[in-house]
Amino acid sequence: MPVQGARQALRRCALIAMAVALATLAGCAVPLDARRDAEYQSRASVMDRPVVRPVRSISSFSESLLCMDHMLRAAELPTTLIASKQLPDYSGKVPAATKEMIITSLSQMSRLSNAFRYVDYEVDIARQDTVQNLTTILLNNNQMQLQRPALYVSGAVAFVDQGVISNNLGLGTAASRLDTGYSRSRNATIIALEMHLGDFRTRTLIPGMDSANEVIVGGAGEGLDLAGRIGSYGVKFNVGRDYALGTGGALRTLVDLAMIELVGKWARVPYWQCLMLDQTNPNFQRQMQDWFEASGAQGQLRLVQSSLVHQGYLPPETQPLPINHPQLRDALSRFQADAGIVVTGVPDFPTYERALRNFVALNEDGSLQRIGWTSTGAITTAHSDTATPLANWPAPRPWMIDMQIENPQPATERAPFQQGEQVFLSATVSRASHLYCFFADAKGVVMRLLPNGMQTQTLVSANQAVRIPDWMSPNPGFILDAGNPGVESVMCVATAEDARPKLGGDLQEPALAPLKPSRTLDEIRQRFVAALGADRVVSQIMQWTVVPRRSQATSAAR
Structure with a gap:
């Protein structure tokens, strides 16, 4: 009887629990009060934030791209317009924006050298955006012009061979009360990318301007299973660890390598020196x-x-x-x-x-x-x-300014400028600095070029070519034309801090106007040194000769 009474009590408890559950479900017809969850939901805006800082997307050849930029700068190549086709992946196994990777590689190789400018025009209607649609409208109304590229990049993900090699291991034990299992797997996949450089004018691929490389990505997994039984109850336990090398990062490595090869072959520079850096080691x-x-x-x-x-x-x-x-x-x-x-x-x-x-x-x-x-x-x-x-430690690169004349002619053959001929310069600092540039004409009249009303900021990053004037801007602020016959100069001064608050009022005169009172370039440099200290100032002067126009010289000779 006691056992039967216990069973009846359990049945009553079950009936009561069922009644409570039904009453609760019936209460669901009444909407919940959202205000009760306000404190809980208030954490959503915080929990939505990433917990890891973002990092730059890099590949094994990121340092090689910077090396190529310096190499192209030393070669003094004129800026070349370039475009690219979409690089398809017919396997569908590598979903990545390959064209954008190409643009990034070209940009990193042009940060200092200005070697390439990418012509961004899309003809695929499905890929066109607001900028593309506006461009089409302006082109149709003759309100803008597109410059024709000289080169274009073509290619594709040639193949993706999955599971070229694969290894699997599994074993286990079984008993009345305990089952165990262990598994391990490894695999490797090959991704191949082929790219070519073409002549845009003739739409022909240039012989020898090609790159075909492969990269291996792999993955592995390891797992342990345990299953046991205690009476009529069972317990299962599983633990595993896996890794898979990303296909996106592997493809970026292939793109960077291919662009270094193509650009190096086209520019005829020893690009292989940039592929021998220790940072290209996969480990x-x-x-x-x-x-x-x-x-x-x-x-x-x-x-x-x-x-x-x-x-x-x-x-x-x-x-x-x-x-x-x-x-x-x-x-x-x-x-x-x-x-x-x-x-x-x-x-x-x-x-x-x-x-x-x-x-x-x-x-x-x-x-x-x-x-x-x-x-x-x-x-x-x-x-x-x-x-x-x-x-x-290896000697660091000294803090310095690198100034160059960017007119498209080799330095060894650079002829004097004729009166009225436009002069293009660039200045690059080896370390983040504040940059100031001054111009002195053949008569010694000095004016400040940078900063000015259009370029008000003085702080520039390292290895970023500052164009003087900014000929790639639709409104460069000024044009530097060769003046009277004689020797003209531009001096750029880089400082570790903003020097303007510590300079005298005479150097605060508006830019692009003669300094009053008149100053020489050397006097200006000494003012910077006196204000900040010799160890916090570096400078460089670039000079060129101006001769009369040929027509004027011919008339004078007659």
Whole structure:
């Protein structure tokens, strides 16, 4: 009887629970009060944010693109207009914006050299956007003109062979109370990209201007299964770990490599020198990540700060600074801007990698080694007594200005300018700086060219060519024409800080007008040095000769 009574009690409890559930469901007919969830929902705008800072999209050849930019600059190639076809993937296995990757590669190879400008015009109606539609309207009404490209890029993802090699392993045990299982798998896929360079005028592919490369991406997985039974109840447990190399990053690597090959062959420069950098080692990023994690927060900070001192972003006598010190954050921000990474002002991994990547070399056995530092930050500075001297680090690139005449003619054959002929210059700083440029005519009259009413900002990033005048702008602000016969000059001054508040009123005269009182270029430079100090100012002067026009010279001879 006690057992039967217990069963009846359980039935009553079940009936009561069912009645409560029915009453609850009936209550669902009444709308919930959204105000009760206000506090819970208020967290949505915060939880929607990413928890990891964004990073620049890079490939194994990102540093090679910068190398190509310097190489094209040294070759003094005139700016070339280029376009690209859509690069299809007939396999449908690599969904990536390949054309945009091509544009980015060309842009990175033109940041300093101005070697290429991409003609952005889309004929596919399905891909046209607001800018394209407006362009078509203006073209049809003869209100704008498109310049014809000289070159175009063609190609496609040639093939994607999945599972070229594959390995699978599985085993397990079975018993009355416990079952176990273990599995492991590995695979590799090959992606091939073929690209060509064509002559736009004849719509023919140029013989020899081709690139065909392959890359291998792989994946692996490992899993463990457990299943047990206790009486009539069962328990299952599963754990696994997997990885898969991304096809998007692999394709970017192929595109960067192909564009370096095509541009190098076309420009006839030794592009292979840019493919031999240690940073192109496939394990470079992973090794740097291992060193980063082994350093710890303090080691990372010491190494990055030492690199900033070595590269001139911090003064040599700088004492170790805490991570939130304004001077350190400012130096980090300027370095990050120069390095082309996301500006955060903190020594994160992208900053660590960019700050130390030039202090890594390849051993004879193919492994990577550190030069002058250890993973824990052991390095000698002016106030450290650790074993490895800072002098053992590779010499940094000096802070300097690189000025060039951009008129399309080789420097070795550059003839004097004729009166009235337009002069094109460019100035590039090796480190983020404030830039000021002054012009002196043949009679010694000096005026300021930069900054001016159209270009009011003085701060420029490293390795970014500043055009004087900005001939690629529809409103350049001024035109620099050769004047009276004689020698003309342009001097550019780069400073570590904005010098305008510390300069006298006579140098605050409006741009593009003669300075009053008259000053020589050397006097102006000395004013900058007196205001900021010699170690915080660099300058360069570019001169050229002006001769009378040929028609004028002929008339005078007669």
